[in-house]
Structure formats: C-alpha cells, structure tokens
Amino acid sequence: MISTAIGEMTSDIIPSFVDNTLRELSRQDRFLDFMSDDFRTNLNIYSGRLSDERDQLSVNFKLMWDEHVITHPSVGIYAPDTGVTDSRFTLNQPIAVLCKDPVFNRQFNMTEIWHQSTMLRMDRFKGWSQEFLAVLDEEIAALQ
Numbered sequence: 001m002i003s004t005a006i007g008e009m010t011s012d013i014i015p016s017f018v019d020n021t022l023r024e025l026s027r028q029d030r031f032l033d034f035m036s037d038d039f040r041t042n043l044n045i046y047s048g049r050l051s052d053e054r055d056q057l058s059v060n061f062k063l064m065w066d067e068h069v070i071t072h073p074s075v076g077i078y079a080p081d082t083g084v085t086d087s088r089f090t091l092n093q094p095i096a097v098l099c100k101d102p103v104f105n106r107q108f109n110m111t112e113i114w115h116q117s118t119m120l121r122m123d124r125f126k127g128w129s130q131e132f133l134a135v136l137d138e139e140i141a142a143l144q
Contacts, residue, residue, distance in 0.1 A: 022047060039139040046132040053125050060114060067110035074098055
C-alpha cells in the first residue's frame with residue numbers, strides 16, 4: 001500500500017505544453033489582422049496563463065526532485081525482468097521506523113504537497129484551455 005501511494009505521488013504528471021500555433025498566431029501581423037479585438041484580448045490572457053503555468057511547473061518540478069521522498073536512502077525500487085509496469089517502490093526499513101525519521105517525513109510531505117498542487121493547477125488550467133477553445137471556435141465561426 002505504501003509503495004502504491006509513493007508510486008502515485010511520484011508518477012510523471014508534468015504536462016508538456018505545445019504552443020507552436022499559439023506563438024504563430026500572436027507574433028504574425030498577417031494573422032493578427034484577421035482577429036477581432038476581443039479574440040486578441042483572450043489570446044493574450046491565455047498566452048500569459050500558459051507562460052505562467054510553464055514557469056511555475058518548471059520551478060515546482062525542480063523543487064520536487066530536490067525534496068522528493070524517492071531520494072530518501074530508505075526508499076528503493078524493485079524492477080523485475082518482466083518490465084517497467086511491474087516495478088514498484090520498496091522500503092528498506094519498516095514504516096514505523098520511517099514515520100519517526102524527520103527527513104523521510106519532510107520529504108514525504110513535500111512530495112504530497114507537490115502532487116496536490118500540481119494536480120490543482122492542471123485542473124484549473126484545463127478549464128482555462130476549454131474556455132479558450134470555445135472562444136477560438138467562436139472566432140473561427142465569425143471569420144467564415
């Protein structure tokens with residue numbers, strides 16, 4: 001159960017933002033001339049949010065690996081020959097001993113805080129992305 005909890009908290013949930021089209025839209029006058037003022041405003045808001053999230057995730061990701069529970073010497077990984085999907089975290093000491101270890105406690109708490117914060121930020125950004133896609137659809141419809 002502890003292995004599963006650590007695995008879920010340390011899984012790769014860092015999104016990869018692809019914004020090539022967004023950059024092209026916001027930097028090319030030939031595209032900007034087609035856009036309504038309202039759409040440009042929404043584009044700028046979304047671009048700012050995307051930039052902020054990218055910066056924040058970069059900082060949080062660095063902090064995660066600096067303070068992560070998996071860097072504790074009592075946490076290992078079991079990786080059988082059957083493949084990566086069967087790997088799991090292992091504890092080299094009983095959990096009762098680790099719960100008394102202040103370093104393990106700090107790292108475990110940092111891991112959980114990072115995980116909750118990242119999931120909250122991504123849920124919020126998902127909502128913003130859906131709002132922007134709706135605005136984009138309206139702008140496309142207006143141009144046709």
